Amino acid sequence: MPEVSDVELLALMARGEETALRELVERHSAWLLLRLRRRTPDEDLAHDALHDTFVAVWRKPGAFRGDGDVGAWLWGIAIRQLISRIRKKAPPSPAGAEVIAAHSPLVASAEDELLVAVAHGHVGDALRTLSPELVQVLQATVLDGLSTREAAVLLGIPQGTVKSRMRIAKARLREHLVPLEGW
Numbered sequence: 001m002p003e004v005s006d007v008e009l010l011a012l013m014a015r016g017e018e019t020a021l022r023e024l025v026e027r028h029s030a031w032l033l034l035r036l037r038r039r040t041p042d043e044d045l046a047h048d049a050l051h052d053t054f055v056a057v058w059r060k061p062g063a064f065r066g067d068g069d070v071g072a073w074l075w076g077i078a079i080r081q082l083i084s085r086i087r088k089k090a091p092p093s094p095a096g097a098e099v100i101a102a103h104s105p106l107v108a109s110a111e112d113e114l115l116v117a118v119a120h121g122h123v124g125d126a127l128r129t130l131s132p133e134l135v136q137v138l139q140a141t142v143l144d145g146l147s148t149r150e151a152a153v154l155l156g157i158p159q160g161t162v163k164s165r166m167r168i169a170k171a172r173l174r175e176h177l178v179p180l181e182g183w
Helices: 006-014 018-039 042-060 070-088 098-101 110-120 124-128 131-143 148-155 161-178
Strands: none
Touching: 006 042, 006 070, 006 161, 018 070, 018 124, 042 070, 070 131, 070 148, 098 148, 124 161, 131 161, 148 161
């Protein structure tokens, strides 16, 4: 297929062109899968969410409103697919320190040690009390370092919703991490 834009591929898909879907998958599946795998340790879950993303796009290619980047729109679909699958799945039991030590490299980086401490410490406990939507906004803004405007585009939600979810997430984390004893 000659070089066509992502928007043009969506238009071709709306007319039933399977080659357009193949091209869109080739262009975007690698980076989408990489980002999904950063959000879950379950590779099957990430692969299933990626598959569901392209099925949803095939079914409704006209859902792209034309504002913003097709890649950001795809990411919004992918992360919602992942969250939907995570909700259906039973919560994982946290790994103990001995399991982590057995599977960790002999010399862990400072970043790895910090992430393990966060995931399995008080912050991790507090994060697990949040809804997937709140965690999604925290990951986009804090871990990915996106502005609220960029996170809104990426997640496919209004910027005001990103700000509201951040405010709610911070308040709930504060409740768990900073007990207000004596107030």
